[in-house]
Amino acid sequence: MSSFSFLALSWVPGTMDRVQFTTAGRRYTVLLRHIEQTTVHAVSDLYLKGRVILQVSAEHHAQLMGTLALQVRAVPA
Numbered sequence: 001m002s003s004f005s006f007l008a009l010s011w012v013p014g015t016m017d018r019v020q021f022t023t024a025g026r027r028y029t030v031l032l033r034h035i036e037q038t039t040v041h042a043v044s045d046l047y048l049k050g051r052v053i054l055q056v057s058a059e060h061h062a063q064l065m066g067t068l069a070l071q072v073r074a075v076p077a
Helices: 032-036 040-049 058-065
Strands: 004-011 018-023 026-031 051-057 071-074
Touching: 004 040, 004 058, 018 032, 018 058, 026 032, 026 058, 032 040, 040 051, 051 058
Parallel strands: none
Antiparallel strands: 004 018, 004 051, 018 026, 026 071
Protein backbone atom coordinates (compact mmCIF):
# COMPACT_ATOMS: atom_id res chain seq x y z
CA MET A 1 0.00 0.00 0.00
CA SER A 2 1.41 3.39 -0.99
CA SER A 3 1.33 6.45 1.18
CA PHE A 4 0.41 9.77 -0.41
CA SER A 5 1.57 13.35 -0.01
CA PHE A 6 0.50 16.68 -1.45
CA LEU A 7 2.62 18.87 -3.71
CA ALA A 8 1.88 22.48 -4.63
CA LEU A 9 3.03 22.91 -8.22
CA SER A 10 3.49 26.19 -10.09
CA TRP A 11 4.92 27.24 -13.44
CA VAL A 12 8.60 28.03 -13.78
CA PRO A 13 8.52 31.65 -14.98
CA GLY A 14 9.16 32.01 -18.70
CA THR A 15 8.50 28.36 -19.54
CA MET A 16 5.60 26.37 -20.94
CA ASP A 17 6.86 22.88 -20.07
CA ARG A 18 8.33 23.12 -16.56
CA VAL A 19 6.78 23.23 -13.13
CA GLN A 20 8.29 23.57 -9.71
CA PHE A 21 7.48 22.41 -6.20
CA THR A 22 9.12 22.78 -2.79
CA THR A 23 9.61 19.98 -0.32
CA ALA A 24 12.03 19.39 2.56
CA GLY A 25 13.48 22.89 2.17
CA ARG A 26 14.40 22.47 -1.49
CA ARG A 27 12.77 23.61 -4.71
CA TYR A 28 12.58 21.06 -7.52
CA THR A 29 11.93 21.69 -11.21
CA VAL A 30 10.41 18.95 -13.37
CA LEU A 31 8.92 18.69 -16.83
CA LEU A 32 5.15 19.10 -17.07
CA ARG A 33 4.85 15.70 -18.79
CA HIS A 34 6.00 14.02 -15.56
CA ILE A 35 3.09 15.61 -13.72
CA GLU A 36 0.60 14.81 -16.48
CA GLN A 37 1.15 11.14 -15.72
CA THR A 38 -0.53 11.75 -12.36
CA THR A 39 -3.74 13.38 -13.53
CA VAL A 40 -5.07 15.13 -16.60
CA HIS A 41 -6.91 17.65 -14.40
CA ALA A 42 -3.61 19.06 -13.14
CA VAL A 43 -2.84 20.54 -16.53
CA SER A 44 -6.16 22.38 -16.77
CA ASP A 45 -5.72 23.94 -13.32
CA LEU A 46 -2.13 24.91 -14.08
CA TYR A 47 -3.15 26.71 -17.26
CA LEU A 48 -6.13 28.43 -15.64
CA LYS A 49 -4.76 29.25 -12.19
CA GLY A 50 -0.98 28.91 -12.53
CA ARG A 51 -0.85 26.68 -9.47
CA VAL A 52 -2.26 23.31 -8.48
CA ILE A 53 -2.06 21.05 -5.44
CA LEU A 54 -1.78 17.36 -6.29
CA GLN A 55 -1.90 14.22 -4.24
CA VAL A 56 0.97 11.97 -5.34
CA SER A 57 2.08 8.53 -4.25
CA ALA A 58 5.27 8.16 -2.23
CA GLU A 59 6.85 6.41 -5.21
CA HIS A 60 6.02 9.20 -7.68
CA HIS A 61 7.13 11.84 -5.14
CA ALA A 62 10.50 10.10 -4.84
CA GLN A 63 10.85 9.96 -8.63
CA LEU A 64 10.08 13.66 -8.96
CA MET A 65 12.67 14.49 -6.31
CA GLY A 66 15.29 12.22 -7.84
CA THR A 67 15.96 11.22 -11.40
CA LEU A 68 13.23 13.40 -12.95
CA ALA A 69 14.37 16.64 -11.32
CA LEU A 70 15.93 19.10 -13.76
CA GLN A 71 17.07 21.51 -11.09
CA VAL A 72 17.28 21.47 -7.29
CA ARG A 73 17.83 24.59 -5.22
CA ALA A 74 17.86 25.26 -1.51
CA VAL A 75 14.99 27.52 -0.48
CA PRO A 76 16.23 30.63 1.37
CA ALA A 77 15.31 30.59 5.05
